[in-house]
Each structure stands twice: as structure tokens, then as C-alpha cells.
Amino acid sequence: MTYPVQPKRLGFFSRVLDQTDPATRYRLVAEQIIHAEKFGFDSAWIAQHHFDGEEGGLPSPLVFLAELAARTSRIRLGTGVITLPMENAVRVAEDTAVLDILSNGRLEIGFGTGGTPAAFLPFGLQSADRAAVYAESLKTVRDAWAGRELEGGNRLYPDAPHMLDRIWQATFSVGGGERAGRDGDGLMLSRTQPRQPEAPHSELWELQNPIIDTYLEALPDGREPRILGSRSLFVADDRKEALHFADLGLRRSVERFIASGHKITGTTTEDLINAFDVHVGTPDDVIASLKADTALSRVTDLVFQVHSVDPPHEHILRSLELTATIVAPALGWMRQAPLHQERRLAATA
Numbered sequence: 001m002t003y004p005v006q007p008k009r010l011g012f013f014s015r016v017l018d019q020t021d022p023a024t025r026y027r028l029v030a031e032q033i034i035h036a037e038k039f040g041f042d043s044a045w046i047a048q049h050h051f052d053g054e055e056g057g058l059p060s061p062l063v064f065l066a067e068l069a070a071r072t073s074r075i076r077l078g079t080g081v082i083t084l085p086m087e088n089a090v091r092v093a094e095d096t097a098v099l100d101i102l103s104n105g106r107l108e109i110g111f112g113t114g115g116t117p118a119a120f121l122p123f124g125l126q127s128a129d130r131a132a133v134y135a136e137s138l139k140t141v142r143d144a145w146a147g148r149e150l151e152g153g154n155r156l157y158p159d160a161p162h163m164l165d166r167i168w169q170a171t172f173s174v175g176g177g178e179r180a181g182r183d184g185d186g187l188m189l190s191r192t193q194p195r196q197p198e199a200p201h202s203e204l205w206e207l208q209n210p211i212i213d214t215y216l217e218a219l220p221d222g223r224e225p226r227i228l229g230s231r232s233l234f235v236a237d238d239r240k241e242a243l244h245f246a247d248l249g250l251r252r253s254v255e256r257f258i259a260s261g262h263k264i265t266g267t268t269t270e271d272l273i274n275a276f277d278v279h280v281g282t283p284d285d286v287i288a289s290l291k292a293d294t295a296l297s298r299v300t301d302l303v304f305q306v307h308s309v310d311p312p313h314e315h316i317l318r319s320l321e322l323t324a325t326i327v328a329p330a331l332g333w334m335r336q337a338p339l340h341q342e343r344r345l346a347a348t349a
Contacts, residue, residue, distance in 0.1 A: 008333045011043035011303035012036040012320060013080055013230055015189075016057035017310050025057050026064065028313050033068055035317050037075040042106065044068070045080035045230075045303060054256065069103035078108035080230070080303075081170045081187065085114050085130045086123045090156075093144035097160035105251040106179035110168035110188050110228075111138060121265050122183050142167075160294035168228060177211035181218030186226030187211070189295065192277040192306060196260035201265075204277045205295035212298055229299035231290065232278040234309040235322040239281045243269055246280045249309040257308070276308055283326040290331060302331060 018028045033044040046064055049056025065077045082092065100107040113134045114120060117127035126134060144150060147159035168186035169239055171177055172193045180187045189211065195202050208229075214246055216225055238243035250272040257276065258264060264275040273280055279289040304323055306316050324335070 005223070006277070008299070008328075009042040009301045010040070010324065010328045010333045011045055011078070011228070011301055013045040013047070013303050013305035015047040015049065015055075017054075017307055017309050018057075018313060019310065021310070022053070024029070025155060030068060031065075031318065032316055033075065034071060036324075037072050039321055039322060041075055043076040043078055043301065044072075044112070045057040045078040045108075045301070047080055048082050048216055049115060050086065051122075052116070052119075055115070057075070062099055065107070066099055066102060068101065068348075069106065074106075076106045076108055077103055078168070079110050080228075081110040081112035081168070083092055083114040083119075083220045083324070084111045084137045084141075085133040086120065087137065089140035091145055091329075092149065093141045094136075095161070096155065096163060097145065097158050100163060105162075108166050108168065108186075109163065110186075112170040112188075133323065135142065143203065153296065162256045168226070170208075171211065174210050174335050177213075177215040177248060180219045181215040182220075184220050184223045185293065186228060186241075187215045189299070190228060191232045192309070193261070193274050196265060200263045203293075205293050208295040209235065209257060209298075211325070212295060214337045215240060218259075225300065226298040228301040228303050229293075229296045229306060229334065231293070232276060232304045232307060232309065233286060233290075233304040233319070233327075234278070234280050234306050234315075235283055235286050235312060235319045235327055236315065237282065237322070239285060242280050242282070242285075245315060246278060246309045249311065250276055250278070252310075253308040278309060283322050286327050287330045290327070296331070302328060 012033065014029045014032065016025050016029050018025045036044055046058055046061045047056050048061045052061050059084065061079045067076055067322060096107060098285045113130045120127045142164060144156040145160045145180035147161060149155055152301050169180035170189045171180065172190060177187055192204065193207060209323055212227060219225060223253060234242055234246060247269040262275065265271065279286045288320055306319060
């Protein structure tokens, strides 16, 4: 099955990991997303993590996005992802329906099965049950959005049938790609993922191209693919500076990275960059690196994050500027013309 080539969309993703206190973290990421909108990014995505501030700093992404909805006008706002088994599915349906109205229809919803096994316990769940709970919860969210009758004869208010076309499913596996395709949802591919012991040096795209293939094969007829490729990206004006921050950030994350199932076979900065699947350097360096990624060439949504480099805030802002003005256009992205309101605001600024 072939599909028409779609213009690529550009996104910024954050796990909210600036090295500071929670209040400052939230302020800085908000500034980064507002800056991304200024430079034409089409979407911004926020991860959800419970309990562990070193893994991710935001347990309540919809609350945060409600604040962003009031401070932005065009950029689409997404969850990457809500860990659905740990949530009350009806409340997720209600909160997202309201937030989509408040954001003037800019909400995108990525769902996932969850994080570390210990994180399930305070929610009264076992990690081993995550797949079954996820499937049941996702069905409940779909039914609620669609306005179908829930238990007790209740129906969601406000309903949100249009949100059924805004679901994204995150996965590491071919089976997950098949599920997302069969459901007609968007497919979210990770910035990195563990390698099999027998193939520790596999390229990321060698793992993800089969997921894309299966997803496309499973899509219902007439359903356009939505494939989000997340990648770790840090662009700087000077290569030496970029490598310096990469070395600091990646070494800070080594123990956690290994504990999550990844292998690191060397100790140099270059070894760490390869192990973490990070694209680092000047715009020319990063363009060349990203163009080698054959899975990335197939996605509809290019979504970049600075993790696990995590440079200082001002360097993240500069990386966003270089990404939007040099890197992303070289990969097939075209900035959309600003809305009339944005033009008027720019003219009076």
C-alpha cells in the first residue's frame, strides 16, 4: 500500500528535566515551548512521569498544557505520553475534552502503557497487568469521547468525537505498531530503545522500520498514516561546545540508562552519543546524522528533544532556533505562514 507524501510537521518534546527545582522547571519548559512557537514549530509534547523527578519532572501533563494553552495561540499541544493504566479513564476523557475546548482544538493525545514496575504500586496495580488495563482504559476513553453510553446510563459532557482522530500510541514493538495501525491511531516512535543482546549495535532505524512497516500494513483503508519520530537533538553554533554539553549530560544519565536495559560499550563522548542515539553538533553535523536515519525519513512528524544532553536553558533556546531555521528545512519541513492574528501581533511588537 502506498500513501501520498505528506508535508512533515515539526515538534518539540520535553520530559521537563532542567536541573533545578520544580517551579523553575515548569517555567523554563513553558518558555521553551513559547519560543518554539515563535520559530514556527507545529507541535509541543510533554511527557508524564510519576514519582521520579530524575526520570521525568511532570506527573500532571494536562494541568501544565492548560497553562500553555492560555499562553500560546497556534502550536499544537500534545502528551507524549499519558500513562493510561495509572489513570481513571473517564476522568482522562473529561479533562482532555475540556482542555481541547480551552485550547481551541489544539490538543493531541499520546497514550502509553506505563513506566517502571514500582510506579504502578501506589495506584493499586501490578506492572504485569498493564497491557490488559491499558486496553480496557483506552476503550473507555474512546467510548466516552464518542458519546457512547457508559455505565449507569451516563454520557460524557462535553463529548469529543473529534478526539478519536487525535490519539497516538507509543510503542517499542512490532506488535504495538500493529495495534496502533489496526486502531487507526498515530504511531509514536521513541528517541532510543534497548537493543537485543544478540545485536547490541543495531541502528535505531533497523529496529523501527519494521514497526513502521507493520503499522502501515495494519492501517484501515483510507486512513492516512500519522507517524511521529522522536529523536534526541542538540544543535549549537560550535561543535566543541555541543560535545562539551553532550558529555556532561550523557555521563549524568549513564547509570539510569543502563538500568533501563540499554548497553554502553565504551567510555568516550562519541561512544555515549552512539549508545544514547543522540544527534549532536553544528547544524551541518546534525543534518548529516539525521539524514542517515532511514526511519526518520518516513515519519510525518519530526519531534526533537534535548534529553539526555539537557544543556542549560539558553542553549536549548538556541538549539530550537537552529533546528527551525536550518536543520528541519533540510529534512523536508516547511514553516507554515503565521495566522492573521499572529501577523498583527508581530506588526505591533
